[in-house]
Amino acid sequence: MMDHNHVNCETxxxxxxxxxxxxxxxxxxxxxxxxxxGCDNCRVVLNTTKRTIDLVQSPTEAIPxxxxxxxxxxxxxxxDDYLKPKSQ
Amino acid sequence: xxxxTSQELSLEKLRAGDRAEIARMVDEFxxxxxxxxxxxxxxxxxxxxxxxxxxxxxxxHLSEFEGRSSLATWLYRIAANEAxxxxxxxxxxxxxEDLQAxxxxxxxTPHQFVDWSGLPEDELLSEEGKKALDEAIQTLPQNLRxxxxxRDVEGLSIKDTADALGLTETNVKTRLLRARLxxxxxxxxxxxxxxxxxxREDKNDGS
Numbered sequence: 206m207m208d209h210n211h212v213n214c215e216t217x218x219x220x221x222x223x224x225x226x227x228x229x230x231x232x233x234x235x236x237x238x239x240x241x242x243g244c245d246n247c248r249v250v251l252n253t254t255k256r257t258i259d260l261v262q263s264p265t266e267a268i269p270x271x272x273x274x275x276x277x278x279x280x281x282x283x284x285d286d287y288l289k290p291k292s293q
Numbered sequence: 294x295x296x297x298t299s300q301e302l303s304l305e306k307l308r309a310g311d312r313a314e315i316a317r318m319v320d321e322f323x324x325x326x327x328x329x330x331x332x333x334x335x336x337x338x339x340x341x342x343x344x345x346x347x348x349x350x351x352x353x354h355l356s357e358f359e360g361r362s363s364l365a366t367w368l369y370r371i372a373a374n375e376a377x378x379x380x381x382x383x384x385x386x387x388x389x390e391d392l393q394a395x396x397x398x399x400x401x402t403p404h405q406f407v408d409w410s411g412l413p414e415d416e417l418l419s420e421e422g423k424k425a426l427d428e429a430i431q432t433l434p435q436n437l438r439x440x441x442x443x444r445d446v447e448g449l450s451i452k453d454t455a456d457a458l459g460l461t462e463t464n465v466k467t468r469l470l471r472a473r474l475x476x477x478x479x480x481x482x483x484x485x486x487x488x489x490x491x492x493r494e495d496k497n498d499g500s
Binding site for chain 1: 312313315316319320323324327328331337341344345348349352401402403406407408409410411417418422423426430445446448466469470473474476477480481
């Protein structure tokens with residue numbers, strides 16, 4: 206973010222989340238993409254931010270409730286008679 | 294993320310105290326509530342407490358649930374409060390008022406420009422990679438972490454996250470951006486150090 210207009214990098218940074226989530230107008234997206242084409246650092250920030258979000262959303266991060274935890278929960282809620290395996 | 298069940302939960306049955314329907318609700322939402330607890334408190338025992346307290350509380354107030362927000366948002370709101378209460382008990386040194394604190398002073402400027410985004414999935418999601426990610430999430434300030442967990446980990450919309458936390462949508466967006474950039478910075482530092490380490494190892498092997 207050194208050799209470029211500071212404001213453009215700042216503007217991009219401020220809109221980064223919304224850009225990633227696809228919430229910006231096509232005009233603004235085009236402007237951002239124009240800036241990205243000439244700014245290595247902003248491209249790295251965008252790519253690594255996207256990747257960070259991908260990683261936390263990866264299925265391996267979706268830790269299931271352990272069976273013993275589920276069992277204790279159902280007992281605490283006096284629902285033990287419904288404590289059949291989830292898949293049934 | 295909340296998975297849609299084959300059959301929608303019946304609010305009427307839930308309010309009337311139908312136990313079979315309540316059991317279905319518990320199974321549908323216990324995953325997200327447990328993970329919220331795990332991410333906010335950082336250990337399984339506390340996550341279990343958040344899980345149990347959330348549903349105890351929800352069952353106690355289910356008959357009063359008016360359906361103005363979705364059931365999911367309502368449960369997330371209870372879970373967020375339970376998690377914060379537990380954080381207050383476990384870590385009295387943490388300032389919970391952070392959750393409502395002004396966001397303007399958080400650091401936004403990136404300092405790390407290593408592009409690790411092209412690293413292979415099995416490297417990023419290795420045990421070590423996942424540990425680095427979990428640790429990075431734990432370094433997020435509470436106010437940012439709660440928003441991040443709801444929106445990016447559990448996949449709630451901006452509006453539902455705002456409703457669950459009693460924040461404005463603008464506030465949620467601001468916190469989300471800061472959380473994402475904070476995590477990115479942490480992970481970038483981790484992968485920068487890791488690649489330096491690997492380069493050093495290569496050099497040593499070659500000598």
